[in-house]
Amino acid sequence: MILKPQNVVVPDAMHERSQALATDASALDIAISQEHPPAGVSLSAQADFPSRSVTLVLPPRRAPRRRAVRARNALASKKPLKVMKFGGTSVGDACCIEKTLEIVRGSLGDYRVLVVVSAMAGVTDLLLEAAMCAAAGDSETVARIFKSLKARHRSTANALIGSAAKRGRLNRQLKECFVEGESLCQELLLTRSLTAAARDLISSLGERLSAPLVATALTEVGVKSEAVDARECLVTDSHHGAANPSFELTRGRCERRLRPLLQKEIVPVVTGFLGATAEGALTTLGRGGSDYSASILGVVLDAQEVIIWTDVNGFLTSDPRLVAEASTIPQISYQHAAALAYFGAKVLHPKTLQPVIQRGIPVWIRNTFAPEQAGTKITLHGPHSDVSVKALAAMSDIQMIAVTVSGMEESSSVTHRAFAAVAAARSDILMTAQTRSTCELGFVVRSPLAERTMEALQMEFGSDADRRYIREIGVKNGVALVTVVGQHLRDLPGIAEQAFAVLCREKLQVIASSQGASDCNLSFVVAAEDMERTLGVLHKEFQLDGVSNFR
Ligand code: ASP
Ligand code: MG
Numbered sequence: 001m002i003l004k005p006q007n008v009v010v011p012d013a014m015h016e017r018s019q020a021l022a023t024d025a026s027a028l029d030i031a032i033s034q035e036h037p038p039a040g041v042s043l044s045a046q047a048d049f050p051s052r053s054v055t056l057v058l059p060p061r062r063a064p065r066r067r068a069v070r071a072r073n074a075l076a077s078k079k080p081l082k083v084m085k086f087g088g089t090s091v092g093d094a095c096c097i098e099k100t101l102e103i104v105r106g107s108l109g110d111y112r113v114l115v116v117v118s119a120m121a122g123v124t125d126l127l128l129e130a131a132m133c134a135a136a137g138d139s140e141t142v143a144r145i146f147k148s149l150k151a152r153h154r155s156t157a158n159a160l161i162g163s164a165a166k167r168g169r170l171n172r173q174l175k176e177c178f179v180e181g182e183s184l185c186q187e188l189l190l191t192r193s194l195t196a197a198a199r200d201l202i203s204s205l206g207e208r209l210s211a212p213l214v215a216t217a218l219t220e221v222g223v224k225s226e227a228v229d230a231r232e233c234l235v236t237d238s239h240h241g242a243a244n245p246s247f248e249l250t251r252g253r254c255e256r257r258l259r260p261l262l263q264k265e266i267v268p269v270v271t272g273f274l275g276a277t278a279e280g281a282l283t284t285l286g287r288g289g290s291d292y293s294a295s296i297l298g299v300v301l302d303a304q305e306v307i308i309w310t311d312v313n314g315f316l317t318s319d320p321r322l323v324a325e326a327s328t329i330p331q332i333s334y335q336h337a338a339a340l341a342y343f344g345a346k347v348l349h350p351k352t353l354q355p356v357i358q359r360g361i362p363v364w365i366r367n368t369f370a371p372e373q374a375g376t377k378i379t380l381h382g383p384h385s386d387v388s389v390k391a392l393a394a395m396s397d398i399q400m401i402a403v404t405v406s407g408m409e410e411s412s413s414v415t416h417r418a419f420a421a422v423a424a425a426r427s428d429i430l431m432t433a434q435t436r437s438t439c440e441l442g443f444v445v446r447s448p449l450a451e452r453t454m455e456a457l458q459m460e461f462g463s464d465a466d467r468r469y470i471r472e473i474g475v476k477n478g479v480a481l482v483t484v485v486g487q488h489l490r491d492l493p494g495i496a497e498q499a500f501a502v503l504c505r506e507k508l509q510v511i512a513s514s515q516g517a518s519d520c521n522l523s524f525v526v527a528a529e530d531m532e533r534t535l536g537v538l539h540k541e542f543q544l545d546g547v548s549n550f551r
Contacts, residue, residue, distance in 0.1 A: 079111055099368050115270065130146065196241050230293060243285055246278070272293040289349055319345075319394060332377075333379065338353045388495055394483070400442050427453040476511070479511060
């Protein structure tokens with residue numbers, strides 16, 4: 001909340017000072033926070049918060065200090081803000097965290113920095129495993145998992161934090177999280193059921209452990225820092241496991257909770273991945289969602305840029321484990337990066353770029369373990385380049401569900417009903433394929449959604465009347481989706497033909513394709529065992545093995 005002179009109510013006794021106070025308040029643009037009143041100002045009417053009228057009491061004879069604070073704040077508020085998100089491997093152990101600390105410390109001269117952290121690598125998986133074991137009655141595994149998590153966090157804390165007082169405080173914070181996690185598992189052992197809300201609570205513990213760890217480690221290397229639980233600043237709807245943010249509420253909370261820290265040049269270390277509803281119920285944004293947290297916070301705080309620090313050099317022209325010649329892409333557009341993320345590039349959560357598109361905030365992918373590398377810069381327009389095909393993405397964890405209709409005349413009503421049923425089941429469709437000749441309608445989905453999609457279709461077409469012309473609803477396993485991402489793919493003659501021709505020459509069979517459906521991606525369903533070779537062949541055909549393409 002920014003105080004304007006007319007918002008400031010001063011008690012009668014201090015009337016003569018009110019003018020000075022009002023001037024000060026507007027000049028300083030004081031951002032008032034319940035928890036963190038700015039230095040030199042004490043909030044005496046917090047009950048009014050967040051109404052527009054707040055009573056300020058200025059301590060007497062503080063003028064010189066106020067001037068110093070004002071000068072410092074003015075300086076700090078001129079520094080642009082960088083939001084830096086560090087992924088699981090960047091906070092994976094003490095050694096990795098030291099690299100993270102160095103990156104943050106190195107940026108502070110010219111920038112204000114807000115850090116978003118993931119859980120230590122592998123921790124979220126273990127927490128979810130513990131929750132599932134608890135719900136299945138396996139208390140031994142639960143105990144084993146918590147024991148190892150405690151040991152890992154404590155040994156990391158011991159390696160990083162020299163001061164006994166700081167270590168003591170941190171260990172108490174960590175302990176609180178473990179107590180919460182263990183008692184939640186005790187409940188699950190009794191109830192034997194795992195609700196979406198409980199799953200969110202337990203999977204959020206990883207970030208709630210790593211944030212205080214990283215914040216304390218920052219203070220240990222001389223950086224003022226404070227851990228912030230995102231429940232205090234990131235407001236979402238109540239869709240557990242895939243919550244959507246409310247930007248308006250989040251902006252207000254961030255102004256109150258995070259802005260004052262930034263103005264005092266304190267580095268907030270915010271838990272990625274989680275948030276809370278307006279009523280305070282914990283939610284998560286979905287697996288890998290810390291990237292999304294970073295871009296949400298970057299937008300509401302008007303950051304100059306968002307940097308995703310990870311363990312690879314950026315977006316690559318293909319998965320380097322599958323295509324040895326894959327090279328880093330120096331610059332790419334939001335649209336192409338989003339398509340790559342959506343179709344399988346694991347480097348970025350697919351939703352990350354949604355919030356920044358309107359503001360045009362650049363997002364970087366950079367390597368914590370090779371900070372000398374420039375990484376990939378993701379911008380609105382991408383590089384000036386005529387090159388059409390930019391990169392390839394691949395997904396092997398997919399299935400194709402096919403509805404086969406026997407009569408031609410029924411097929412359009414089947415299409416209509418099938419789409420409606422799949423949409424109602426909130427099944428995210430990667431690609432659809434329809435062939436008129438065999439009257440087959442195929443939905444490509446990520447494997448975890450296959451069962452739900454199949455059930456929705458079976459329910460829709462379950463009646464006796466329908467069974468007369470629905471020949472089969474079947475699943476094709478053992479398939480993979482390969483996607484070519486680039487510009488003008490639909491309009492430029494020849495790209496699709498070139499891809500089909502080379503795959504045909506190499507005797508690689510295309511099971512289904514989305515040719516012409518989009519201008520920026522062209523997807524092929526192929527047999528899973530052909531995925532690697534399909535990628536290699538297309539990578540070579542479109543000459544992706546050289547960064548010169550991306551000038
Ligand atoms: N820790 C969460 C996960 O493993 C979120 C993230 O790392 O982005 O999914
Ligand atoms: Mg990630």
